[in-house]
Amino acid sequence: MDEKDTMSALTELYEEIKNCRQCEIARYRTNAVPGEGAENADIMFIGEAPGWHEDQQGRPFVGPAGKFLDELLGLIGLKREQVYITNVIKTRPQQNRDPLPQEIVNCRPWLDRQIKIIRPKMIVTLGRYSMALFFPGKTISRIHGTAEKHDGILYYAMYHPAAALHQQNLREAIKADMLKIPTLLAQAKGIPEASQEPVSKQLNMF
Ligand code: URA
Numbered sequence: 181m182d183e184k185d186t187m188s189a190l191t192e193l194y195e196e197i198k199n200c201r202q203c204e205i206a207r208y209r210t211n212a213v214p215g216e217g218a219e220n221a222d223i224m225f226i227g228e229a230p231g232w233h234e235d236q237q238g239r240p241f242v243g244p245a246g247k248f249l250d251e252l253l254g255l256i257g258l259k260r261e262q263v264y265i266t267n268v269i270k271t272r273p274q275q276n277r278d279p280l281p282q283e284i285v286n287c288r289p290w291l292d293r294q295i296k297i298i299r300p301k302m303i304v305t306l307g308r309y310s311m312a313l314f315f316p317g318k319t320i321s322r323i324h325g326t327a328e329k330h331d332g333i334l335y336y337a338m339y340h341p342a343a344a345l346h347q348q349n350l351r352e353a354i355k356a357d358m359l360k361i362p363t364l365l366a367q368a369k370g371i372p373e374a375s376q377e378p379v380s381k382q383l384n385m386f
Contacts, residue, residue: 181297186219189297193290197270202286205271211238215266215294222365224264224300225249226291226310228340229279235272240265245342249306252341252358264298266291268309279309288313295333301368303333304361307340325357327364328374334364 181189197214200206213230216239225241233243241249241260250260269279269287291313295303305311308320314335315323327336338357344350364371 186297190219190294193293193297197290200270200290203271203283205273205283208274209271210235212270213238213240213267213272214270214290215240215264217260217264218262219264219298221262221264221298222301223258223304223361224266224295224298224302225304225306226313227265227267227306228309229267229269229276230272231276232272234267240267241341244345245340248341248345252354255355255358256362264294264300266294268313284309284313301334302327302336302361302365304336304338306338307343311337324353325360327371329368329371330374334368334371336361336364 194214198212200212206212213234217224227241227245230240231243231245233246234240240246249265253260253263268291269283270290271283271287273279273283303314305314311318311320311323314330315328315337318337320337320339323337324339325337327334329335336357339350339354341354344354
């Protein structure tokens with residue numbers, strides 16, 4: 181896909197997401213929050229679900245967790261416009277409750293299409309819900325800061341910025357994990373496809 185095709189594919193996708201009413205929560209939203217960022221981004225960040233601020237603006241990670249994400253990106257010299265940011269589900273659940281299994285299932289095709297259009301080199305999962313899609317059965321406290329390559333994409337698990345915002349130990353962990361991203365990305369091509377162990381452990385990179 182060239183740049184123009186990518187853009188129109190994303191624009192089309194956003195329209196479909198905005199018109200989607202598969203889940204009950206669509207009745208209560210102010211805006212759907214499809215995602216945003218560079219259509220040729222190397223890195224895609226996937227959070228959990230829009231919160232109040234995101235619902236108001238129709239943009240992902242624009243509240244306190246988003247401010248922290250911006251700060252984390254700054255640690256590796258990136259601005260949010262240079263990456264792609266989205267969520268597992270595209271509509272805010274009422275009272276910011278956790279996403280329901282059926283909501284995650286209903287929204288999955290949107291995420292798969294975003295990945296197909298953007299073709300990132302690296303997908304960074306933020307928090308448990310996002311991690312569960314790509315590292316099934318794994319525990320965030322064990323695998324954060326480790327990566328696995330599947331079908332040419334490096335999947336990398338991190339804590340959710342909202343969780344790390346007010347807990348000093350998680351704050352340090354999420355910063356350290358963010359700082360590993362440039363090296364991983366630079367080495368991504370040479371990293372073998374996943375077997376049992378997360379690749380960063382196999383290669384003893386960290
Ligand atoms: N938390 C998320 O998981 N996503 C957002 O967009 C904002 C907060």
